[in-house]
Amino acid sequence: MIPPGPESMTGLRGQPPPRLVFGPFELDPGTGVLREGDRSIPLAAKPFELLLYLARRPGRIVSRRELLDVLWPGGDANEDAVVQCVVEARRALGEAMRNPRYVRTVPRKGYLLAADVSTREEPATPRPQLVLAFPAPAELPRPWVLPRPAHSRRRWLPVGAALAAALALILVTGGFLRVRRGPDDVRALDPDALVVMPVSVSEPRPESGYLRQGLPDMIRSQLGQTPGLKVLPRHQVDAALAEAGLAGDEAPSPSAATAVARKLGAERIITASFVRVEDRFVINAQLVDASTGRAEASASVRGEHPAQLLEAVDELTLRLLHHLQPPEVAGSSWRPSKLTTGSVEAERLYLEALDQFTRGGREGTEQAEKRLDEALQLDPAFAQAYVKKAEVEQWRRRWGYGNPDPAPAVRAAARLVKELPDRDRLLVQSFEALVVERRSDHALEHWNALLQFYPAYAQEVGVPGLAAETFQALGRWEDAIMIGEAHVDAPSLPAGERALLCSVLAQAFRRKGEFERSVHYARQAVASWPQREGPRFLSQRAILGRTALEAGRRTEALAEFRAIREAPEADATNLTDAAWGFYMAGRPPDASALLARALVLDPLYGNAYHLRGWMAMARGDDAAAAVDLETAFERTPRGFGNQHQGMVSGDLAARYYAGVAAQKLGQKARAAAVFANVIVQCKELIESHRAPGDAATWQAASFRARAQARLGIMVNEPPRLRGDDTTYFVQSARLHAVAGRHDQALHELAQGIALGHGEFTHLHDDPDFDTLKDDPEFRRLVTDRVPR
16 A cells, blocks of 8 residues: 555545646546546656645746655655656656656756646545545556565575565665764765775885775675665765865765765764784774764674685674664564675776776787786686676677687676576676577666666666667667666766766767767766776767867867877877877868878778778769778678677678679679678668567668669668667668659758758768769758858
8 A cells, every 4th residue: 555645645534636737648646647638648656646746836946855755754765766656757748858748857956837827626525534645656557677686595685576566667766764863964864874094004015005995895795785774885985075174085984984984864874993913913893873983893803814804894784783683683584695706806896907907908908808808817706706897898899809709708607697696697687688588688688787786886886878889779769868868967887887877978969969968978987987098988988079079169079180190109090090080070080181191001891991992982982982991891790799880790881882882893794793792791781680670670671671772673661760860861861762762851851950960071972872972952952051
């Protein structure tokens, strides 16, 4: 049974309350049902309450704080839950996150219902009992079927049907169940929130200084599995320490630790010290009440270094857990799983691999893989290292840094799942679905479950970014925008993950033709990237440059491309991305110079040959173009494809245009062979994809249709790509132009440009449009807008 909502759900003397009508929708407070005509729209209880509260105050701005107090009067949620309710309400109304019609966001103020609301009375027989506000949670339909985490022999997670029904994909909740205030701090302290401070390390070997944060990370990993206990992530603690003028890798004084914990709203603190003498160590830990500054309990472990260190941390965690006594654990047989690795050195190598991966590029990712391999040699049961290795290899393949196969690493992790805690098991299974089974829908279900049951862990390991990137690869831009905007400002999101989400949002809005918002997020990605140098950082600058150029900010765009050109750490991918930018900006000599440098750095980088061949074809050198474009196809990994080159496997575009160049040279047999090969490649790609309607499958269908049209085969236009993606209209225009349907080609091209497609240099030089280039409408749409 669910209690009534924040306002009375019954009318006078037991009569049903009036229904509220706005637009085509009707809210029935008596039954908790949202309708559109005769159709009932599934909507969970809290989002319905939020929509009802706004509908009773149409046109009035309601703050998040007010909604939080009304919907959760017991204080058992935070503002992230309000955001989630808004997302669910908008989804029920069929509204896009970027331009909602009814539930509108007023920046820095709150939300309002932008509609005229009327009431509709309906006589009903009085009933003596109270009419429930909403149906029981178990009866509420959910948008996805969410897998419940499997129970391991060392885990117990009391999650009922009510939680599964109330939470959805992008909910990140930090429910405050019981709060009290410290004597000198106005912020409420959450008794279930815990801060683990950096550890004081006293030992003769400086290389062990990493234990100042390494030991707290181990303790967080252990206690973070505990149901009902909210262990604040490291980046949040580091940020609070920095704000207080304290170093993140030094143990703060007791008074400073108390002040930081109060600032973070956590009632409890763990401080510790590590002392080593020769091959023996001792760890002393204290559990401190932040509201009083007094120690509540202490625990001590000792052993031989390094052989017994991780076992000692396990024991220390259990002793601290005995004193913490979270309500969900008290009286149960639950115990945390052991640490992810049994080797201190393996843990150190894993952390070094993360830093190298953040730097990116061929060298950075190869060094990351090397350290992960070394860690796995030390501990072959280190499942998290296998998962990270698969992620690195997946990234390398996508960006053209070789063609590694991530499947073996995923399979190795999958063999260990029986020994893993539930949250790690879900993460491994998500990669197994994505990489081995190639079922992105199943991977999204696992990430959905992680966000529901382990939100802090999910954000720490980058689940929102993984989901957003998967939606991006599928061409599901609205979904990428929805999850990105829901998480990008979450306080518990690490800075690197926030930068990644900003990058995905920039690319998604760019594909939707919303360049101002795209530039905004691209700037945020550059500003917040964890490392201010390295190939991955320069890739973000390339995205900003391309976005700024399409938004009409030519000066800003050229500044980004020049910065990449001058960066000593720029690799072949960075230089080629900048070369594409210079070419789009009407600066082919600058582009050619960068391509020459890129091919010196990496003679195997296919996309550099692609651009060089494209530019040769634009200036009429079709023979050189055919050679370079064939080379591009041969040297591009099958998994390649990013936001600039299109979400396709390999470089189908290079292969197709190599056939076009041969056809322009009059080499009919050669052109026919190339187009026939393109058709076969596309057919294989379409059959291998298990997500029909995604961007990669649609792109392959488009190239196949154009190759068939070049061979004189009558073809129909592929089914419409879901959503208003500018690529859909431009690719359709290319097909119509090749097939001789000029009016339809111009119509589709006009629609794509109206949505914001701004690559006019590329459109002008495209031989698919050769038959249109003398048409006044094409000159108006494209030629007159080419940068000079």
